[in-house]
Amino acid sequence: MIEEEKAETRKNSDVAQPIPRSKLEEEGHSLLIVDLLRLARTFNYRRYRLDVIGFLLAWLWVALLLALGYWITRIGA
Amino acid sequence: MGGLSKLDLAVIVAYLAGITAFGLYVSRRVKDTEGFFMGNRRFGKSLMIAQALTTGTRADYAIGVVGASYEIGMAGIWYQWMYIFSTPFFWLLSPIFRRMRYTTTADFFEERFSKSLGVGYSFFALYLFMLWQGTIIKGAALAIAGITGVSEAWIIWGVTALFVLFGVFGGLVATVNTDFIQGIFIIILSFMLIPFGLNAVGGFSGLHARLDSQMFSLLAEKELSPFRVTMLVISGLVGIVAQPHHMAVAGSGKTEMNCRVGWCYGNFIKRLCTIGWALTGLIAAVMFAGEYDHKGRELVFGAMIKQLLPSGLIGLMIAAIIGTVIASCAAFMVSGSALFTRNLYKKYLKPTADDAHYLLVGRVVSAALTVGSLLFALYMPSVVKATIHFVIIVAFVGIPMWVGIVWPRANSKGAWASVIGSSATFFAAQKIGWGEGGQLLSALLVGFALAIIVSQATQPEPADRLRRFFALLHTPVGEEANLEREGLKIAGD
Numbered sequence: 001m002i003e004e005e006k007a008e009t010r011k012n013s014d015v016a017q018p019i020p021r022s023k024l025e026e027e028g029h030s031l032l033i034v035d036l037l038r039l040a041r042t043f044n045y046r047r048y049r050l051d052v053i054g055f056l057l058a059w060l061w062v063a064l065l066l067a068l069g070y071w072i073t074r075i076g077a
Numbered sequence: 078m079g080g081l082s083k084l085d086l087a088v089i090v091a092y093l094a095g096i097t098a099f100g101l102y103v104s105r106r107v108k109d110t111e112g113f114f115m116g117n118r119r120f121g122k123s124l125m126i127a128q129a130l131t132t133g134t135r136a137d138y139a140i141g142v143v144g145a146s147y148e149i150g151m152a153g154i155w156y157q158w159m160y161i162f163s164t165p166f167f168w169l170l171s172p173i174f175r176r177m178r179y180t181t182t183a184d185f186f187e188e189r190f191s192k193s194l195g196v197g198y199s200f201f202a203l204y205l206f207m208l209w210q211g212t213i214i215k216g217a218a219l220a221i222a223g224i225t226g227v228s229e230a231w232i233i234w235g236v237t238a239l240f241v242l243f244g245v246f247g248g249l250v251a252t253v254n255t256d257f258i259q260g261i262f263i264i265i266l267s268f269m270l271i272p273f274g275l276n277a278v279g280g281f282s283g284l285h286a287r288l289d290s291q292m293f294s295l296l297a298e299k300e301l302s303p304f305r306v307t308m309l310v311i312s313g314l315v316g317i318v319a320q321p322h323h324m325a326v327a328g329s330g331k332t333e334m335n336c337r338v339g340w341c342y343g344n345f346i347k348r349l350c351t352i353g354w355a356l357t358g359l360i361a362a363v364m365f366a367g368e369y370d371h372k373g374r375e376l377v378f379g380a381m382i383k384q385l386l387p388s389g390l391i392g393l394m395i396a397a398i399i400g401t402v403i404a405s406c407a408a409f410m411v412s413g414s415a416l417f418t419r420n421l422y423k424k425y426l427k428p429t430a431d432d433a434h435y436l437l438v439g440r441v442v443s444a445a446l447t448v449g450s451l452l453f454a455l456y457m458p459s460v461v462k463a464t465i466h467f468v469i470i471v472a473f474v475g476i477p478m479w480v481g482i483v484w485p486r487a488n489s490k491g492a493w494a495s496v497i498g499s500s501a502t503f504f505a506a507q508k509i510g511w512g513e514g515g516q517l518l519s520a521l522l523v524g525f526a527l528a529i530i531v532s533q534a535t536q537p538e539p540a541d542r543l544r545r546f547f548a549l550l551h552t553p554v555g556e557e558a559n560l561e562r563e564g565l566k567i568a569g570d
Contacts, residue, residue: 021559022551022552022553022556022559023556024553024555024556025551025553029172029333029553031169031172031173031176031550032169033169033170033173033482033483034173034482034483034547034550034551036483037483037484050334050337051168051169054168054169054337054341055165055166055168055169058164058165058167058168058341058345059165061164061165061345062161062162062164062165065161065345065348065349065352066161066295068349068352069151069154069158069295069352069355070295072352072356073151073293073294073295074293075281076280076281076282076283076284076285077281077285077293
């Protein structure tokens with residue numbers, strides 16, 4: 001019984017594999033959050049290109065907004 | 078009326094008439110439930126940006142930040158900037174919402190976990206929608222009543238009637254198209270007071286000369302300590318996925334890129350507006366020094382409008398406040414009726430009716446939800462308490478959503494344990510007198526731990542259910558043929 005449960009668990013853990021196979025995912029549309037637990041084994045820039053570029057660019061906007069907020073408090077000081 | 082000039086009244090009437098006519102005009106395209114609830118998933122980048130900006134930007138937010146900055150300085154900005162570090166994650170999350178191809182967040186809980194979670198989430202979300210709409214209406218009514226002297230109850234009824242007109246007749250198409258116009262008004266709202274105010278206080282150098290240097294710090298020990306801000310940022314990120322209207326806000330774009338750009342950059346514009354609100358609060362701190370205490374600080378926004386703006390612009394400001402309420406409430410109302418119609422009525426009460434019947438039900442439910450939110454608006458004791466209550470409880474529902482997306486082994490029992498455990502921990506920590514940061518930290522840790530431990534200790538979800546769910550997440554928009562080849566049905570088909 002325990003062995004059956006373990007086998008079922010293994011089967012379910014594999015579900016996150018691309019089903020069905022996606023051409024777009026291989027070309028940069030894979031999603032970092034969905035694959036989070038497998039990233040250590042499977043990450044390559046080409047697969048996650050859109051996520052990586054957009055995410056880094058968004059952090060750049062965060063930095064710019066923080067800098068703008070700080071800069072406004074310094075005007076006229 | 079209420080001290081408003083004829084020009085102000087003319088501006089308000091012209092704005093409301095124009096925006097109503099436009100909403101009704103575009104609603105002619107709404108012919109089925111998919112169009113009513115998700116705008117047929119045809120929105121481009123600019124409309125997606127406008128939708129994200131306007132459903133997430135409301136007059137009561139501006140009023141809250143201005144009031145906080147009036148009292149504690151620039152650090153008051155964190156009442157809205159608590160989501161600034163979550164915003165880059167919107168880029169990663171929006172294609173997930175789009176790929177799920179669900180209409181409501183309850184679809185997620187039902188398809189990923191179980192029917193019981195879908196039903197539970199539906200009732201939770203309906204409560205949230207009514208509470209949130211009530212809070213929005215109440216906040217705007219307080220501001221407008223402060224400017225005009227008109228009875229708060231009359232304003233509540235009037236604003237409610239307007240957004241019903243949009244939501245019930247136009248659905249998401251009308252809401253999003255008018256959002257585009259109202260997005261412009263929100264930016265006007267954020268920056269209109271600044272030049273007049275700076276002129277009144279002697280510019281930026283006048284601000285520095287008359288305020289303590291601590292008022293210009295982005296960090297404040299009083300009220301918003303770094304630990305409290307950190308916990309609000311984290312709980313904001315956890316809860317953002319479970320906010321019921323986000324399935325439409327993040328998932329109604331034509332392409333995944335439209336959804337990414339819309340949700341992420343619509344919110345960045347909002348963060349930019351927030352700087353304007355905080356600066357307005359600093360100006361108010363000079364203009365109304367010592368005139369308002371902690372309880373009355375949110376009245377300062379209305380006082381600035383009354384004192385600074387010339388005739389005509391006061392009318393424009395009131396129109397802009399009403400515009401943000403209409404945009405937000407109409408979107409929430411449409412999402413709420415989608416939840417009831419699709420996840421409760423169609424599934425459990427009348428599964429075989431035609432689409433016209435469900436569209437009618439959606440419209441009737443929209444009206445019923447509005448009555449509920451109207452009662453909240455008329456009788457809620459405090460806007461601030463209601464808002465904080467909302468932000469906190471939605472984080473507890475966000476935990477199983479994150480775990481369910483990331484970890485295939487997560488199951489329904491773990492999800493229920495997580496929601497119940499985190500809520501109970503929060504209220505227990507509150508009861509024994511922990512600070513808000515400690516309450517949130519303990520609740521989130523217990524929630525994630527229970528989701529993992531209980532899921533691991535019990536049976537996983539059936540393999541077919543998991544295969545269907547993760548196949549959707551691994552099938553980008555445009556590759557639906559892959560799903561059909563595998564015999565996988567898209568929810569809502």
